[in-house]
Amino acid sequence: MTDVADRATTGFRREFGAPPAGQWAAPGRVNLIGEHTDYNDGFVLPFALPLRTVAAADRQEGARWTVWSELSGETIDFGADEVDEPGRVAGWGAYVAGVVWALREAGHDVPGARLAITSDVPLGAGLSSSAALEAAVLTALVDLGGLDLPAERQPRLAQRAENHYVGAPTGIMDQSASIRCRDGHALFLDCRSEGVEHIPFDLRGAGLAMLVVDSHAPHRHADGEYAARRKSCEAGAERLGVPALRDVTVDQLDTALARLDDPETRRRVRHVVTEDQRVLDTVALLRAGRVREIGPLLTASHVSMRDDFEITVPEIDTAVEAALAAGALGARMTGGGFGGCVLALVEADAADPVADAVTAAYAEQGFRAPDHLTVLPAPGAVRLT
Numbered sequence: 001m002t003d004v005a006d007r008a009t010t011g012f013r014r015e016f017g018a019p020p021a022g023q024w025a026a027p028g029r030v031n032l033i034g035e036h037t038d039y040n041d042g043f044v045l046p047f048a049l050p051l052r053t054v055a056a057a058d059r060q061e062g063a064r065w066t067v068w069s070e071l072s073g074e075t076i077d078f079g080a081d082e083v084d085e086p087g088r089v090a091g092w093g094a095y096v097a098g099v100v101w102a103l104r105e106a107g108h109d110v111p112g113a114r115l116a117i118t119s120d121v122p123l124g125a126g127l128s129s130s131a132a133l134e135a136a137v138l139t140a141l142v143d144l145g146g147l148d149l150p151a152e153r154q155p156r157l158a159q160r161a162e163n164h165y166v167g168a169p170t171g172i173m174d175q176s177a178s179i180r181c182r183d184g185h186a187l188f189l190d191c192r193s194e195g196v197e198h199i200p201f202d203l204r205g206a207g208l209a210m211l212v213v214d215s216h217a218p219h220r221h222a223d224g225e226y227a228a229r230r231k232s233c234e235a236g237a238e239r240l241g242v243p244a245l246r247d248v249t250v251d252q253l254d255t256a257l258a259r260l261d262d263p264e265t266r267r268r269v270r271h272v273v274t275e276d277q278r279v280l281d282t283v284a285l286l287r288a289g290r291v292r293e294i295g296p297l298l299t300a301s302h303v304s305m306r307d308d309f310e311i312t313v314p315e316i317d318t319a320v321e322a323a324l325a326a327g328a329l330g331a332r333m334t335g336g337g338f339g340g341c342v343l344a345l346v347e348a349d350a351a352d353p354v355a356d357a358v359t360a361a362y363a364e365q366g367f368r369a370p371d372h373l374t375v376l377p378a379p380g381a382v383r384l385t
């Protein structure tokens, strides 16, 4: 298969009979640690993947957007009327129309455009293919129109597209990762202030590798469960009289838990508060160059997601257990949960044996065989040409 950027240009020429004015690429992400903390105003530490979505694009007359997607094989076309009424453009097109909507709503003079979209980010694997699509389209439109929207303000806008146009109540992590990550670094994001620090994450230098296992577990009720977790967290914060769970520290946790009568809310709160602390501890170790010591924090995060936040599934737990038994230094589910991918931090020469161990454990359980790849932190959204 040819390169994702070449395919976007070829598709653009074929669909629109001319070369594009440029190409904009935005990556998928994995989250190293800090799960379900973003919408609690907390901390996250994602890094960008070398898998990207590309938008080849050019301006067109008027307020019209014509978009070809390689994956669906269709070309859709919509104007300002459809955009201004959330729900009129559905399916994958909603992510594109949502970005146009959010820009217009924020008062930007969005240029009409033709776009050809290709992607290497697998769909439904929890690697943020939707944020990659939003970020590729957003950066293309911002550049084509010369809009005054610096990178640090773009994630919030892409998140609005997803929350209000697509209708998914997600936090700000995925869009921030796709837009703001740097090559060779993890992105330490304070989701309240939106301040970032780029933390060097030199796996190779530490003699390590990051294995990403796609569990292929079907996303069972993922949307409803995500929204339910968000509600529980908000209820917990309200009961504790704080603006968000970010405002409870681990030192205050026992006192806070004693004030909650509902055992389920207690578990949800405990996950978020301890997970924020694990992000801070991971950042401290990485800043000190102690990369291999983060393993136990990753595994503790998984246990917390499994037992307290209750967002893992058998395929995911099997992958984590098999990776750890085969010598991984740490392993955890990454992303929203109920399927998706597992990260395993391994010695550089252990990626294949650990992946084989996971595959063998899947066969034993009768699960569909997993896929895997090893990754290094890649750059965030960029203009390619």
Ligand code: GLA
Binding pocket: 031, 034, 035, 036, 037, 038, 039, 170, 171, 172, 173, 174, 335, 336, 337
């Ligand atoms: C999904 C959402 C993010 C975040 C994660 C869980 O990826 O899009 O905003 O909440 O789940 O950490």
